[in-house]
Amino acid sequence: MSDDSRPTPSEASTGAPAGTRTAVVIPAAGRGVRLGPGAPKALRALNGTPMLIHAVRAMAASRSVSLVVVVAPPDGAAEVKSLLDAHALPERTDFLVVPGGESRQESVRLGLDALPPDHGVVLVHDAARPLVPVDTVDAVIEAVRDGARAVVPALPLADTVKEVEPAAGPGLPEPVVATPERARLRAVQTPQGFDRATLIRAHEEVTGDVTDDAGMVERLGVEVVAVPGHEEAFKVTRPLDLVLAEAVLARRRLNDGF
Ligand SMILES: Nc1ccn([C@@H]2O[C@H](COP(=O)(O)OP(=O)(O)OP(=O)(O)O)[C@@H](O)[C@H]2O)c(=O)n1
Numbered sequence: 001m002s003d004d005s006r007p008t009p010s011e012a013s014t015g016a017p018a019g020t021r022t023a024v025v026i027p028a029a030g031r032g033v034r035l036g037p038g039a040p041k042a043l044r045a046l047n048g049t050p051m052l053i054h055a056v057r058a059m060a061a062s063r064s065v066s067l068v069v070v071v072a073p074p075d076g077a078a079e080v081k082s083l084l085d086a087h088a089l090p091e092r093t094d095f096l097v098v099p100g101g102e103s104r105q106e107s108v109r110l111g112l113d114a115l116p117p118d119h120g121v122v123l124v125h126d127a128a129r130p131l132v133p134v135d136t137v138d139a140v141i142e143a144v145r146d147g148a149r150a151v152v153p154a155l156p157l158a159d160t161v162k163e164v165e166p167a168a169g170p171g172l173p174e175p176v177v178a179t180p181e182r183a184r185l186r187a188v189q190t191p192q193g194f195d196r197a198t199l200i201r202a203h204e205e206v207t208g209d210v211t212d213d214a215g216m217v218e219r220l221g222v223e224v225v226a227v228p229g230h231e232e233a234f235k236v237t238r239p240l241d242l243v244l245a246e247a248v249l250a251r252r253r254l255n256d257g258f
């Protein structure tokens with residue numbers, strides 16, 4: 001066997017053929033405006049470790065994941081590379097860091113542009129969902145490997161949801177126009193999983209306001225399916241979410257006995 005034909009360590013350890021080899025793009029380039037002033041959200045600490053490192057570890061915990069592409073704040077790629085070097089991460093996983101863009105959509109696209117050709121399954125996972133359990137990651141990957149072109153982890157809602165019209169002026173109430181049937185609604189999380197070609201086509205063809213990658217795939221007319229999400233995969237968005245995230249980590253430490 002020539003040197004070129006030998007599998008890389010990550011290919012050898014996951015043992016997956018190219019069609020099912022799995023890469024994850026982690027958009028981590030947001031400012032975190034809703035979290036309040038401070039460092040970019042992904043670099044803020046949870047139990048002393050940057051949120052991004054928790055998110056990277058959550059993805060690399062899956063034995064199916066052989067590559068993680070981190071999309072860093074536009075001026076923070078060097079800092080993110082140093083962070084990855086400074087923290088213990090599984091050796092079976094390869095890492096790339098690229099600078100991000102102005103919107104989440106643009107950041108994901110920049111991450112996709114950096115993917116080498118040999119990964120047929122691509123996950124997109126928010127750095128802002130640092131605590132997703134590995135079982136959820138594996139369930140998404142398995143559904144794609146089983147033939148779904150787009151998969152989202154999703155949870156039923158606890159609140160009733162109303163559709164409203166914009167208020168007629170500042171300080172005025174918003175008229176409620178509809179109450180969708182709650183039993184049919186789901187709160188959608190990440191990682192979202194895709195057949196690579198479908199996700200790339202969505203990012204090439206779909207423009208406009210879309211808040212998640214599966215929404216872009218829906219606009220292509222391609223079926224998206226939901227698998228059970230997890231309450232610990234919540235998105236750290238506002239200050240109270242930091243309190244919850246610290247509490248989840250404390251509970252894990254207690255359960256792990258240290
Ligand atoms: N230009 C952007 C904006 C967002 N994101 C990433 O997309 C994920 C989900 O976005 P969100 O939670 O909205 O993060 P922020 O945009 O940072 O938050 P905010 O809207 O409060 O500023 C985050 O991991 C964030 O880093 C990104 O990579 N590039």
Ligand SMILES: C[C@](O)(CO)[C@H](O)COP(=O)(O)O
Pocket residue numbers: 104126187188189190211212213235
């Ligand atoms: C992708 C996402 O996490 C799915 O719920 C969500 O849409 C991201 O929204 P944000 O406003 O960019 O945080």
